[in-house]
Structure formats: structure tokens, C-alpha cells
Amino acid sequence: MASARVRAGAFLVFGEAPARRPQTSREGAAINEPRINERIRVPEVRLVGPKGEQVGIVRIEDALRLAQDAELDLVEVAPNSRPPVVKLMDYGKFKYEAAVKAREARRNQANTEIKEMRFRLKIDDHDYETKKGHVVRFLKGGDKVKVTIMFRGREQSRPEFGRRLLMKLAEEVQEFGVVENAPNQEGRNMSLVLGPLKKKAEAKEEQRKAREERKAAETAARDERKTPKGAAAE
Known part of the structure; x- marks a missing residue:
């Protein structure tokens, strides 16, 4: 029993890994840093x-x-x-500018989401236009969109109809997005991925400017309505 306790104690002491230190070269600089x-x-x-x-x-x-x-x-x-x-x-x-670019890239990557929009193969025109509007809105907002066609029953034997519907949608929204992944069938579903033409940060900035312009126009219209008609003539 005593020997068992000693082994258990040794395991607790030596089983804890020491903290890692950054690897350095012989000159003392980090390996990923250039020599200067x-x-x-x-x-x-x-x-x-x-x-x-x-x-x-x-x-x-x-x-x-x-x-x-x-x-x-x-x-x-x-x-x-x-x-x-x-x-x-x-x-x-140089290091400061590189760090700023890296942070910007991470922020853009983190903010970019993949939305998903699902279609039935036999979708009516009204539902198609509604869902297409959502796809356009996502792309304008700087997000990727995964568009999925869900097959039912015997529809799986005619994948070309799903591919045709996906490419039709991609062509109709090409002003806002581009095909990143071509149509790919997995079981009962077929999907493609559309990527936005504008980055998330650019899309947000455009939306902010549009809101400011709309607010300014509404303020101007409201002020005009408040102004008495005779005051303009004077």
C-alpha cells in the first residue's frame, strides 16, 4: 500500500506539464521574428x-x-x-501596420456569417421571389449564403432540375454575389454557396451612409412641412 501511495504521489507531481516558453533562436529572438x-x-x-x-x-x-x-x-x-x-x-x-492589418482581417472574418436559405424544387413564383429577396439582403449585408434545394421522393432522380434552379438564382443575384461553391448534391439536398461582392465592413459602412442620408431627407421634409407657406414668400 505504501508503494502504491508513492507511485500516486509521483504521478501527481510529474504528470503536470510545465508551462511552454516561446521558442527562441540562439540570438534570443523569437523564431518567427526576422533578424534585424x-x-x-x-x-x-x-x-x-x-x-x-x-x-x-x-x-x-x-x-x-x-x-x-x-x-x-x-x-x-x-x-x-x-x-x-x-x-x-x-x-x-512595419510591425504596427502588420498587426493592424491582421486585426482587421480577423474582424472581417469573424463578422462574416453564412446564412442558409432553403428551397423546394417545386416552389411557386411568389415564394421564390420572397426567398430571393432574403438572399439579396444577406449578400448586400456582406454575408455568405448557402442556398439549398430539398428534394422529395422521386425528385432525387432528377438532380438537373435542382441544379438549374440554383444557377438561375445565382444569375439573378449576380449583381450582389458570386458563386463560391458550385452546386453539390448530398443525399436529398443540393447546395451552392454565394459569396458577397463587398466585404462586411464595406457593406456596413454603405448601410450607415444610407441611413444617415435617409434620416437627413426625412428631417428636411419634416422641417419643410413645419414652415408656414407665407414665410417662404417673404
């Missing part, structure tokens, strides 16, 4: 100017001196090239 300035330890580099101009192959000492004179950083952008490619840039500004 004095950490670039090669005799020669292919130098690119701050505006993308090709300077050519120079000694690392000369590249570092040019960076210092221009008050910029020397950043290794292609370490596996022979010789490595380096660029003169403001590295702090």
Missing part, C-alpha cells in the same frame, strides 16, 4: 532600399552603415536566399 540589424551575421547581403529599389550585393558592414545613416532598420526578409535579402525599413512601423 546586428543580429544579421553574414558577410554579404542583397540590399533592397526603403522604396523597393534594388541596391545589389553589398557587405553587411556597408548595409548596416546605410541603415544607420538613413535612421532605419536593416531587416532580413529572405534568409534562405544566397546571399540573404535584406531591406531598409522602419521595423517598428
Whole structure:
């Protein structure tokens, strides 16, 4: 029993994994960070100017001196090239702008939803137009739309009719969306995915401007109604 308790105690101590530390290179920099300035330890580099101009192959000492004179950083952008490619840039500004773009991309990705609209193969014209209106509204709002045809009974043996209906819808809403996934049949359903032509952020900004313009027009009309008819003539 004593030995069992010792083993259990050892398991509790050693079974807990230590916290992971960020991997670093021998110079102490994170592996996913490029080498900059004095950490670039090669005799020669292919130098690119701050505006993308090709300077050519120079000694690392000369590249570092040019960076210092221009008050910029020397950043290794292609370490596996022979010789490595380096660029003169403001590295702090570069990292900030990259972080802003990454946040914007994540926000747009998170805000984009996939809506779903379901059709029956034998849908009447009124229901078709109503559902198409919803699809257009979703696309104008910057969301993707998965359009699904649900087959009943023997309808499964004629998938071409479902494909024809889906492509008809895609053609009628092409002003607002584009086909991202072609019609694909899975069991009793056939679906395609429509992607918006405008990003979620752009669609929201347009909707905001439209609301402001509509509100301004309503305010102007209300003020005009309140103004006495004789006052305009005076």
C-alpha cells in the first residue's frame, strides 16, 4: 500500500506539464521574428532600399552603415536566399501596420456569417421571389449564403432540375454575389454557396451612409412641412 501511495504521489507531481516558453533562436529572438540589424551575421547581403529599389550585393558592414545613416532598420526578409535579402525599413512601423492589418482581417472574418436559405424544387413564383429577396439582403449585408434545394421522393432522380434552379438564382443575384461553391448534391439536398461582392465592413459602412442620408431627407421634409407657406414668400 505504501508503494502504491508513492507511485500516486509521483504521478501527481510529474504528470503536470510545465508551462511552454516561446521558442527562441540562439540570438534570443523569437523564431518567427526576422533578424534585424546586428543580429544579421553574414558577410554579404542583397540590399533592397526603403522604396523597393534594388541596391545589389553589398557587405553587411556597408548595409548596416546605410541603415544607420538613413535612421532605419536593416531587416532580413529572405534568409534562405544566397546571399540573404535584406531591406531598409522602419521595423517598428512595419510591425504596427502588420498587426493592424491582421486585426482587421480577423474582424472581417469573424463578422462574416453564412446564412442558409432553403428551397423546394417545386416552389411557386411568389415564394421564390420572397426567398430571393432574403438572399439579396444577406449578400448586400456582406454575408455568405448557402442556398439549398430539398428534394422529395422521386425528385432525387432528377438532380438537373435542382441544379438549374440554383444557377438561375445565382444569375439573378449576380449583381450582389458570386458563386463560391458550385452546386453539390448530398443525399436529398443540393447546395451552392454565394459569396458577397463587398466585404462586411464595406457593406456596413454603405448601410450607415444610407441611413444617415435617409434620416437627413426625412428631417428636411419634416422641417419643410413645419414652415408656414407665407414665410417662404417673404
